[in-house]
Amino acid sequence: MKLKKQTRIAVIITTLIFCMMFGNVTALANDHVPYDTYNYDYRDYIVHTPAAYVPDHSISGVSFGMKAFNNPQDLCIAPDGLVYIADTNNNKIVVLNDTMTKLVRVITEFNNNGTTDHFNRPYGIAISKKNELYIADSENKRIVVLNSEDQLIKIVDNPQSDVLEAGYVFTPLKVTVDYADRIFCIAKGMTEGIMVFDSDGQFTSFFGTIKVEITLWEKFWRRLSTKKERSRQSLFIPTEFTGIDIDEKGFIFASNIDNAGEQAVRRLNPSGEDVIKKGVKKNVGGDLRTGGMNSYAGPSKIVDVVYRNNGIYSILDSRRGRIFTYDYEGNLLYIFGGLGSQAGTFVAPVAIESSNNMILVLDSTRAEILVFQATEYGTLINDAVALRFDGDESLAVEKWEQVLKLDENFEIANVGIGKAYLSKGDNKLAMKYLKLGMSREYYSIAYKRYRNEILKQNLSFLLTGIVVILAGTMITKSIIRKRKNIVDNTDGGGLE
Amino acid sequence: MKRWFSKGKLRYPFYILTHPADGYYELRHRERGSVPVAIIITALFSFCFSMNRIHASFIVNDVDPRSVDSMNELGGVMLLFLLFCIGNWSVTCLMGGEGRFKDIVTSVGYALLPLVLTLIPATIISGFVAADEEAFYYLILVFGVAWTAILILMGIMIIHNYSLAKTLVTLILTFFSMLIIIFITMMLFDLLSQVYGFFRNVYIELQNRG
Numbered sequence: 001m002k003l004k005k006q007t008r009i010a011v012i013i014t015t016l017i018f019c020m021m022f023g024n025v026t027a028l029a030n031d032h033v034p035y036d037t038y039n040y041d042y043r044d045y046i047v048h049t050p051a052a053y054v055p056d057h058s059i060s061g062v063s064f065g066m067k068a069f070n071n072p073q074d075l076c077i078a079p080d081g082l083v084y085i086a087d088t089n090n091n092k093i094v095v096l097n098d099t100m101t102k103l104v105r106v107i108t109e110f111n112n113n114g115t116t117d118h119f120n121r122p123y124g125i126a127i128s129k130k131n132e133l134y135i136a137d138s139e140n141k142r143i144v145v146l147n148s149e150d151q152l153i154k155i156v157d158n159p160q161s162d163v164l165e166a167g168y169v170f171t172p173l174k175v176t177v178d179y180a181d182r183i184f185c186i187a188k189g190m191t192e193g194i195m196v197f198d199s200d201g202q203f204t205s206f207f208g209t210i211k212v213e214i215t216l217w218e219k220f221w222r223r224l225s226t227k228k229e230r231s232r233q234s235l236f237i238p239t240e241f242t243g244i245d246i247d248e249k250g251f252i253f254a255s256n257i258d259n260a261g262e263q264a265v266r267r268l269n270p271s272g273e274d275v276i277k278k279g280v281k282k283n284v285g286g287d288l289r290t291g292g293m294n295s296y297a298g299p300s301k302i303v304d305v306v307y308r309n310n311g312i313y314s315i316l317d318s319r320r321g322r323i324f325t326y327d328y329e330g331n332l333l334y335i336f337g338g339l340g341s342q343a344g345t346f347v348a349p350v351a352i353e354s355s356n357n358m359i360l361v362l363d364s365t366r367a368e369i370l371v372f373q374a375t376e377y378g379t380l381i382n383d384a385v386a387l388r389f390d391g392d393e394s395l396a397v398e399k400w401e402q403v404l405k406l407d408e409n410f411e412i413a414n415v416g417i418g419k420a421y422l423s424k425g426d427n428k429l430a431m432k433y434l435k436l437g438m439s440r441e442y443y444s445i446a447y448k449r450y451r452n453e454i455l456k457q458n459l460s461f462l463l464t465g466i467v468v469i470l471a472g473t474m475i476t477k478s479i480i481r482k483r484k485n486i487v488d489n490t491d492g493g494g495l496e
Numbered sequence: 497m498k499r500w501f502s503k504g505k506l507r508y509p510f511y512i513l514t515h516p517a518d519g520y521y522e523l524r525h526r527e528r529g530s531v532p533v534a535i536i537i538t539a540l541f542s543f544c545f546s547m548n549r550i551h552a553s554f555i556v557n558d559v560d561p562r563s564v565d566s567m568n569e570l571g572g573v574m575l576l577f578l579l580f581c582i583g584n585w586s587v588t589c590l591m592g593g594e595g596r597f598k599d600i601v602t603s604v605g606y607a608l609l610p611l612v613l614t615l616i617p618a619t620i621i622s623g624f625v626a627a628d629e630e631a632f633y634y635l636i637l638v639f640g641v642a643w644t645a646i647l648i649l650m651g652i653m654i655i656h657n658y659s660l661a662k663t664l665v666t667l668i669l670t671f672f673s674m675l676i677i678i679f680i681t682m683m684l685f686d687l688l689s690q691v692y693g694f695f696r697n698v699y700i701e702l703q704n705r706g
Contacts, residue, residue, distance in 0.1 A: 043560050435554055444555050444627035451624070 034345050035321070035338030040281070042411060042438035044288050049407045052325070052334035052378030053359055055344025060368035061087070061094070064103040069094070069367035074136075074174065074351045075360060078127040083353075085362070085369070086125045086135070093122060093135065098355070100371070107133075110144070110152050117152075119144070124174035124244075128181060136172035136185065143172050143183060143197075156183060159195065159203030170195075176244045176252065184252055186241045193272070194241055194254060208254060208268040210238040243304030243316070243351070251275070253305045255315055261285040261299030265315050265326075279330030286317050286324050287335075296320065308354045310386035316361060321346040323359065323372075327385045331412050334381060336372070337361070344370065357382070377406045384416060394420050411437045422446050427453060505530040509537060509606045516647055520654035523606075524599050531598055534605025541608040542566075542573035544615035553622040556633050580604060583673040584652065587666050593656030603651030607644050614640030 037051040061069040070089035077083055081098030093107040109116050120139035127133055132153060135144045142157035159170055171188035172195075178184070181199035184207065193206035214222075214236055222230060243255040252268040264285040267276035278284050286300025300317035307313045311328025321339035326332055338345050348365040357374035374382065384399035397420040400413040407413075414437030421430035422442060427450035434443040455462070508528050512519035523529040546566035549559045581604060585597045595603070618636040625633055653663040 440555060441627065447555065448626035451626070 034342040037336045040288050047409050050377040053336050053372035056371045056373040058368045058370045074124045075362045077355050086122045091119045126176045128177040134175045136175045156201040174244050176246045178250045191238045207272040212236045212238045245307045247307040253307045255302045255305040264302035277330040304352045306352045310389040316352040415439045500530045500532045509609045512606050516650040520651050524655040529602035534602040537605045538577050540612045542570045548615045548619045552619050556622045579674050583670040587669045595655035599655040607647035610640045610643035
């Protein structure tokens with residue numbers, strides 16, 4: 001009998017283990033993606049997730065019967081859906097239609113006051129709300145602004161200001177433009193921040209300067225080292241920005257390389273202050289686990305950022321070819337992408353754009369655009385975050401529940417559901433989900449309400465209990481006292 | 497058995513809780529203490545510590561339950577306990593302390609009783625507090641720790657018949673001696689493993705040639 005029970009337990013356990021193993025294998029095999037898709041849980045453990053985006057197809061210059069792209073550096077999507085690619089080493093701008101199936105036109109030259117002018121290494125491009133094309137014409141040291149008929153509107157070059165060093169050579173790399181036609185430009189070797197030009201093309205100021213933080217330890221060592229040693233040490237130079245985008249409110253999203261791996265993207269308000277939310281982990285720097293000694297290890301090297309919509313933005317890491325997507329609160333939603341030579345992986349990703357449920361990544365070495373299509377999982381998360389961003393948390397619950405069916409470890413989904421139950425008043429279920437989502441703050445609120453509920457329900461029992469206990473103690477005490485008195489009396493009587 | 501676990505011996509740690517000065521004096525001079533009881537209290541402390549780490553409520557507890565291994569922690573606590581006692585004994589031996597090793601073990605072991613008594617209620621209470629009421633939980637914990645600290649201090653002071661200043665000095669020296677002991681043990685192990693490796697290599701060499 002005993003043996004039987006043991007064997008039964010053993011069988012159950014082994015089947016369970018097999019189920020778990022098998023379940024894992026099938027879950028991973030279903031995705032068919034050439035990269036890891038994962039996320040980090042509350043304790044920074046890597047949790048594998050379904051793929052949020054899968055590679056769909058790739059687009060190269062050859063697909064439109066022209067010369068292959070040569071070291072393309074930037075792409076952007078116009079308000080009317082056209083896709084612009086800066087084909088840097090071919091000195092031209094390629095324009096594709098919104099589904100990227102047809103070549104619309106190629107911009108190689110423009111009329112500059114009667115003379116035909118060309119680009120020299122056009123590096124970054126941006127499109128304003130008015131459909132005007134801003135081109136960082138890097139080796140011509142200027143920003144060219146064209147309208148939608150490729151007519152020249154203005155040329156921004158040779159910025160003049162007291163804050164610029166004498167003989168400063170302006171080499172624009174990335175540009176973006178806001179609703180007031182102000183140009184935000186990342187220039188080569190310019191560590192003071194993003195350069196801002198007003199609508200007349202006059203340089204006005206630097207923007208969003210990254211302050212260098214020297215640790216106490218570094219200060220200590222600098223104090224100890226001699227002048228000669230100090231001259232050989234690396235200088236504390238602020239990192240440069242790498243990519244730039246603008247959201248619908250006119251806030252600038254700018255990515256930078258952070259060797260601490262903590263903050264690789266900033267959201268700059270109109271006065272240039274960083275107002276990004278960093279989430280529970282206080283981290284918007286890509287990968288959290290970056291250990292190891294090989295070239296594959298180390299903090300993520302974020303080269304571009306794209307603001308998508310509903311507060312969601314994605315950043316592109318060139319070190320491991322990952323795309324990290326955050327919501328407006330700075331929570332990591334999903335991670336996908338990888339380096340490699342397979343279809344759907346990158347060699348040197350340089351720029352990222354998004355449209356509808358697609359993410360486009362430009363690879364400069366492969367000279368092609370990789371198009372990623374959202375899966376059900378990715379779409380559900382995007383929709384849920386969008387609903388929450390609009391303040392519709394109860395509608396988001398449905399989406400979160402579907403997300404949990406695909407990935408039951410997703411903490412943000414658990415928190416979302418928990419919060420909804422909390423506002424609905426179902427405190428017990430709220431506690432369950434908030435604990436799964438590791439949200440201490442809201443769990444505590446739910447718990448407090450739950451406790452009060454229980455107390456209220458059982459108040460009569462509780463009070464009766466207290467009265468009974470009090471009465472009981474009083475009665476027993478008086479009985480004891482009486483007995484003692486009797487004993488004392490007899491004792492006393494005895495002594496007398 | 498009677499010598500170690502009589503009713504009086506089992507009750508004595510609780511007497512020390514409230515009367516440390518008299519309690520520790522009699523522990524040293526009237527054989528009121530019991531080493532096994534002290535070790536049991538230490539083990540209980542380790543158990544309560546692990547339980548607290550695993551079962552304290554989610555609101556006050558940030559420990560990953562997967563990282564808690566109560567057997568490992570028992571080993572750690574015991575090792576630290578032993579290390580402290582040896583360290584203290586080696587220091588006080590040189591500094592004219594009157595306490596024997598046995599007294600040090602019992603006094604330190606008994607001093608852990610407040611922690612045993614507070615960790616469990618604190619763990620239970622943690623299940624009934626919300627985030628803004630955490631103070632109750634931490635109050636109990638701090639109370640236990642402070643009580644234990646006072647007991648250890650008084651225990652060492654009284655069993656060795658030291659002044660307070662001298663006790664504090666010995667405690668600091670104890671800390672250093674613990675470090676030295678750890679250092680020497682590690683060195684010894686390294687050395688032994690190298691010696692072992694040498695003979696092993698010689699053996700393999702002989703076997704392969706023969």
